[in-house]
Amino acid sequence: MPTPRVxxxxxxxxxxxxRAAWxxxxxxxxxxxxxxxxxLVPAGNGLFQVWLxxxxxxxxxxxxxxxxxxxxxxxVRDRIAPDKDLGHSDRN
Structure with a gap:
């Protein structure tokens, strides 16, 4: 099975x-x-999208x-690794 591509x-x-690189x-x-x-895909004017x-x-x-x-x-986690703990990124 191929691994996910963002x-x-x-x-x-x-x-x-x-910003995209970060x-x-x-x-x-x-x-x-x-x-x-x-x-990282250069795209149209004003475009900023993330695809999975x-x-x-x-x-x-x-x-x-x-x-x-x-x-x-x-x-991304919710789609590829729903059980993964994101640590501080999961806290409010």
Whole structure:
């Protein structure tokens, strides 16, 4: 079975590469061994989306904001490792 693939689509003209890279690092660190790939994909104007195995799990346009690292970790965890404890990221 192939391991999960996360794709972070970001607008390079908006200078959102660093934000996308930081979130990618957070996911790779948290889900070490559980994620097969986190891809950074330059995309259209103003776009910032996170996809997991072809399913859109976060859209800046829909939410009206960027995802928080904690929130993104929870979204990914709920789909690929529901029993994983995220430590402080699971606390309010």
């Amino acid at each position: 794709e972070i689509r970001y607008c390079p003209k908006c200078r959102w590469l660093l 979130l990618a690092q957070e996911l790779l660190t948290t889900f070490e061994g559980a994620l097969g790939e986190v891809a 195995d072809g399913e859109l799990i976060f859209s800046r346009a829909e939410a009206g904001r960027f995802p928080e690292a904690k929130e993104l970790k929870q979204l």
